[in-house]
Amino acid sequence: MTPRGRPPETATQRLQRLLTMVPWLLQHPGVPVAQAAAEFGVTTQQVEQDLSLLFVCGTPGGTHAELIDAQWEDGHIYLSNADDIAAPMRLTRDEAVTLTAGLHALVASLVRPDVVERTLAKLRAASAALDGPALDLEIDDGSRHPAMGPVRTALGGHRRLHLTYWVPSRDEATERDVDPMRVLNLDGHWYLEGWCHRAQGVRMFRLDRVEAATVLPVDGTPPEGARPRDPGDEVFVPGDDDIVVVIEASPEAAWIGDYYPTESVQHRADGSALVTLRVADVALVRRLVLQLGGAARVVRPVELAARIAEEARDALRAYRTGATTGDGPGVGDGPGAG
Template sequence: MSTPETATARLTRLLTMVPWLVNRQGIDTEQAAAELGITVEQLDTDLRLLYLCGYGQMPDELIDAQWENGRVFVTNADTIARPLRLGRDEALTLMVGLRALAAVPGLGERDAIERAMAKLEEATGASAEAAARVEVAISEGVEAGLLSDARRAVEGHRRVHLRYLVPSRDESTERDVDPMRVVNLDAKWYLEGWCHRAQDTRLFRMDRIEALEVLDVDGTPPPQAELRDLDAGTFTPRADDTLVTLRLGQGAAWVADYYPVETVETAPDGTSLTVTLRTADTLWLRRLVWRLGGHGTVVAPAELAASVTEGATAALAAYGVEPATGAGG
């Protein structure tokens, strides 16, 4: 089964296709499809979409595409070939983004950023004054030296030694990591690399790195190391992670929205949800169920349900409270 085409990929092709066809009026449909690297069926689908596109809603503001008798004609598409001009808000947004990029410690190619900023300031004038009043704090929560050392390790392919705080276990761990990239996601910095302790790719929040030492050791990741797809967020469950089933009462229904669950089933009476999710570390999940205060129950696996029950029983015993019956909740 072929992978579905993303909207970004299709938009990129359409933006390339229009001026290409405008300069090749009457080109044969099969030849056009072959040179564009698509099928004739896909070309037909794209042309039907272009027929509805333009800079307005009136007929004379829409692209005119005709492809009858095996030849393609695209007209009324001159506006797409005109150089785009940035509006005031767009220019300001771009300038703030460049300032944020320039604020990243250890970043190279600053000359290119400064040249782009100078051109924008010259072209926009008043927008430059507005951008100058914006304070950028992209490294908030992370020491500049730590971020700079991490980037230097990535660029130099050097292994790093970390002392990393694991909040779910409230402990610091020592580990060697072959860094692969430094990335900012949702206003937080992460170091991704091959962790020799876990023998797998791991994503480390940099505000939880207590110490980082760049070693004089080659840090090239092994062939099996793969960068995670972060489009959906920082948490990416794996097929071999533990599959957990939870039953959630109305007071814990928010869990289904807050965490990346795989399935959600609503009870016939609407009073509870049954969800499944995957995790490589069940310690945080035990704490979650305890925090739900009886509104959440572990259905499977049985060993996790027993562990949750034992922990809850021990906590209640410390307060002299007799636990209620029921496993995993």
Template sequence: MSSTDRVGRLLNLVPYLLARPGIPVEEAAGDLGVSDRQLRDDLELLWMCGLPGYGPGDLIDMALDGDRVTITYDAGIDRPLRLNQEEALALIVALRMLTETPGVGHREAIERALAKLESAAGEFAEAPVAVRLAGNADRLEEFRGVVQRGRALRITYYTATRDETTDRVVDPMRVLVVGGKAYLEAWCRRAEAVRMFRIDRIDAYTETEEAAAPPPQARPTDVSDGVFQPTPDLPLVQLRVGRSARWITEYYPCEEVQRERDHWLVSLRAADLGWARRLVLGLGPEVAVVAPPELVAVVGGEARAALDAYAAIPAAESTVH
């Protein structure tokens, strides 16, 4: 039996058992079309599955009373995997984005999964949705050509941490792919330092007649630990994080994670407090700011303003039909 078949069975096993507490293992195995031994192996695997954190209260839990099994914690898998049209299209778009992302491994597996999903979605998968990342393979080669020609560039660049677009002149040094994202590393004359520019955030560029000339102190960045490398001079942000937002501890480098009963206290460095503000507001009620005080004040003020704006909407206008 393939691993794909087993994953599909495991996704349906939890809601099946939730609907039948105390069912005999032998009866469940017969319903699912597997052997008693295979079902017991599946139950052993389920004990190691769950939510990020992977500790008590995160992993799927069950009670085995003799030959009877009961799920005591489902980790959110409380129904069989059934995708509606919007969910199927979202997955199709996400997989198409992965196939366009340079440096992504297991591309053949992604393409097989995409083909199966498109086949299952039928006509809906043919919706007029085209996916093309700005940092795809074609543009990657385009910027490699820029580096080889050795010309200074005038670029229009969007800086996500400050949510602003700037114009600057840079001296290209190299193009590289880190974590599936393509970057142009260059000496930035505005910052007077080496900077990594994400290619998908370069809105426009023009090659100048001037030769690229990074100064002697310009050195390639060590990206063995990732592009963003926190330093002690950056603002330290402390967040109280709920269960559904714990993924940020895997996505962003954290200095400390204190696992409390209902929440985690997470400490991380932010390149800019404006970036931290947008991160917290985007995560909603699952995250609360503990420090620094200025971030607490800004986020609290914006949250109250948003609530006041909702309260000002007349009841007739706020009704969704």
């Protein structure tokens, strides 16, 4: 039963208590249930529920004889057959490297990462006592971005940020006031997620596109109802600065309507499709259409269509010039070949 006034306990919190409780009970055989409850800040009923759960725990894949034996009927707790669970965890070098990399990434996403940094120090010290090279990893923790410092300061002090943010689709810098919510790494890029007052919504800002970041002497608490996005979602979120692009795709290129986040897809009887999508960086569309070698073309905006057509003509002229002089690629290597 949850004590009055306390929020419901999560599964993670209970697991942490159980992992701490097992070695403590082994070191205190016969301890009264009430004393154990006081030690872990729970009720005696909760301790008995924990013991009932431990009673069906043991080594994975083991038999009934390898389960933890917990006795508490006389009001005193006796635990046995739990030495493996209570033993200190020993990591392999691969596990230590993986854990170190994860902790490095976690440091950058926390406002006060003291606990994580102490854990990293312990891992380095433990690795130094082992044979082989020490755990000294080169990991992108976001600190190379000048904006990371102001972002973390704003997060720690609940302050608003003023950003000068480059918008690739227009090749220009925009000014924005943002109430920061968190920083995270997705697909190899560091992002600030926060409430953008210009867009009046939650937006993600790539730190390598932040040209300047200033902490403002203004409260930066996001408005009620602003929620971080699920990290499993696509990074792409349509915004006011994005450009609507319409692509006509032949049957062999119609897959782009299923692969990319789209506004709409109109499938035609011959298998072709008219795909409408929003993009923040038109360079992505240019590369896609050029790589498809004529299997897709941009319909709108007409300026982008003309630019891509000119790039394709330049590439074709360069190919033909190279083929004539014998310095270019061989037959079948040029744009649209194959």
